[in-house]
Amino acid sequence: MESALVTMACVSYQYPRVRSLALHDISLDIQPGEFLGLIGPTGAGKTTLCLALNGIVPQFYGGRFFGHVRVAGFDTLEHPISVLARRVGLVFEDPETQLIATSVENEIAFALENLKVPREEIIARIPRALEAVRLEGTEKKHPHELSGGQKQRLAIAAALAIQPALLILDEPTSQLDPVGAREVFATVSELNRELGVTVLLSGHAAEELAEYADRVALLVEGALLQVDTPDAIYSDIPRLLAADLRPPQVAQSFSRMRERGVRVPHIPVRLDAGIAALERMRDPAAPPPAAPPTPRPVLGEPLLAARDLHHVYNDGTHALRGITLDIRAGEYVLIIGQNGAGKSTLVKHFLKLLEPTRGDARVGGTSTRDLSVSGLARRIGYVAQNPDSQIFNATVADEVAFALKNLKYPQAEVDARVDESLQAMGLRAARDQHPLALPRGDRARVVIAAILAMRPDVIIFDEPTTGQDYRGARYILDISRELHQMGKTVIIITHHLYLMPEYAERVLVMGKGTLLLDAPIRRAYHAIDLLRATYLTPPQAVFLARALRASDAGDYPLLTPDEVAACVAGQPIAWAEEQRWAR
Amino acid sequence: MEMYIKPSGEERQVRSLETVAVAGAPIAYIVVLAGVVMVLAGIPFSVMLGAGNGFPLSQAIYPLVGWILGPVAGALAAGVGGLLGVFLFPQNSAVPIATVLGAVAGGFAGGILGGKGRWAAWGLPIAVFFGVVYAFYAGSAIVLNGVDGGIFLLASFINWSALALFVLPTRKLFRSWLSSADLKRVTPALFLGTWCVAGLSHLTAAFIVYQVMGWPDFVWASMIPVSPLEHLMRAAVGAVIGSGVLAGLRAVGLVKPKYAAY
Incomplete structure (x- = not known):
């Protein structure tokens, strides 16, 4: 048998100041040329396991480490990260946080320069890396000119350029629209099959891992429960559901x-x-x-309305092109469309975070031009796509209480609402923790708890299920349903179409700044060709x-x-x- | 910290294998904190009586730099940040060498106050050193320039009170509070520790400035009410910034520099 590229033997790891083990007695071999999927609920230790393979855990984080990890013959505790980085390429979930250079070619050159690769060699490797991820011709572009899928492929190209023995992708598609995700999976699969790159890919993309992975490892609470073929793993539905994981439809x-x-x-x-x-x-x-x-009609005056709404950003991007729609009180509306379709731009007009370039956005029949941002914030809660951008307090409880205190609510009322919101989001145990120290899924719940504490009439969730495991996603959507049943108007933006039939009633399909379809969910999901036009794929x-x-x-x-x-x-x-x- | 479940694998020694560290502190940390000191050196928070120009807000975080990085790396980061600051923001420094050495003294004394390992034993020698500096400061004012002893004592309240807090067992108390898991202890430690260490840093800088420029009697008198107020500001700013930084560092769980006090 071929000797393993990666060997993990009885690996356990404990982060500093944490009593539980993030990884517990992991023993795993990865063979050269293998495509291994790594699945597990949020907090299972997937990222920690990925980071243990290039020495960042424990060399950067500290803590206690047990057992041995060898990658391409290198013990990850006996070699510095800079040496391991030549063997292990790492791509994280958010492409935005990985790109730092001002051009695509500089982005790829950056790691090579740091590894002191000779100039001629760098120049030779750039086109090879770009060709591998099908980004030829973009050398001089600024990375921010690329689409989400292209950015992630650029991050993969930068990792590939160091010619690693192992390519690790940690939830690489969770921030991408379905087409971006498909691009990334197709690229990684091609690299694996045609160039023989060994791949470890962690994530919740069940349909894609079932299709592309050679084996799948199931990690739960830091322990490896099963490593087997995708058929064996994904056909065991009870086991997946018990681990809060979503099987392919x-x-x-x-x-x-x-x-x-x-x-x-x-x-x-x-x-x-x-x-x-x-x-x-x-x-x-x-x-x-x-x-x-037949869908139930929702009557009454529009609560939110757009009339020939246009928005042009300062850089000239025409993000909205004549949107006209009404959303009535008590509706549950799903907004879908490719990355850049104008979904977030549209809802930000109702909060006056953006103002129309032309046309009008109305809340309760009044133009947002005549309303204040603070007044709208009391009526409309907005849970942004990136929870970190809404977090700035030192504890979870302070974060939830922040707006209430600023609005001068009595302390007893603040305490009661904070308790209620933390309870609703299952965050009471974390009330004194630093929000940014929580997993991404929990950080999103902190933001939702802060919004809930304000008790708004309308709640807008912008990609609330990104980075969540199945249970976390359902948990948030169940809360959205409870809010809807309480009479709130709920608007959700998401790419996770498979989650929504049990929740949404009406779907707005957007593409390139226009409203392509406004229909009940059943009709919208079966408009397959129209969905494809805006780079969406219906559920299986x-x-x-x-x-x-x-x-x-x-x-x-x-x-x-x-x-x-x-x-x-x-x-x-x-x-x-x-x-x-x-x- | 004890764990719930015992692992079966052999426990390994965890260490950073990168060589870019100074006195146990990664160079990246030193660069970042030097940068913070430099930026804060551009923010004036008071006028310097007697010598003109202003005090930079960075004086409030020299102790914090020492607590995060340890004595040597703390002195280095504070010194480099202070040096860059006097070039970029000369309006906030009366005598550049005094500003830089004051920063170095603050970073070093902060590291000693929070000192761990071999640095824990340096408290007494450092206290003697600052005691000698204070004696020379008093000597040059009272003996050479004929300043009234009572006025000098009142005007230098922030310096001798800092020295007293450093010499007395309060130094060890602050050290234990700084490493406490309870923020209710950490914040007072940051306030009082900043009072103590920034007072010694101020003593170093004030001594040098006084040797270079001197100032007349009426300035000593006006320092009596003003300098404690300024020092309260330093301590408060140090406590506010320090609470946020230490809470963040603890929450994020990055590898601590070898001689960090938090």
């Missing part, structure tokens, strides 16, 4: 079919295998499903529904794995709308 669909008595010999984990299996299993004589319930359940429809003329407007399973089993469908209303 295709696997969920077939698992539910099995639960409903359909004979499913093998649970597929990839969409193509699922569609093929569905075509074999389906009874061509079975009638199409009954029609789903929609493709399975389409596969069912392919063989007869019936209508299959299915949205969720459960609906697909019920349809295949010929049983009554519990439509997502009915479940929403029943809650």
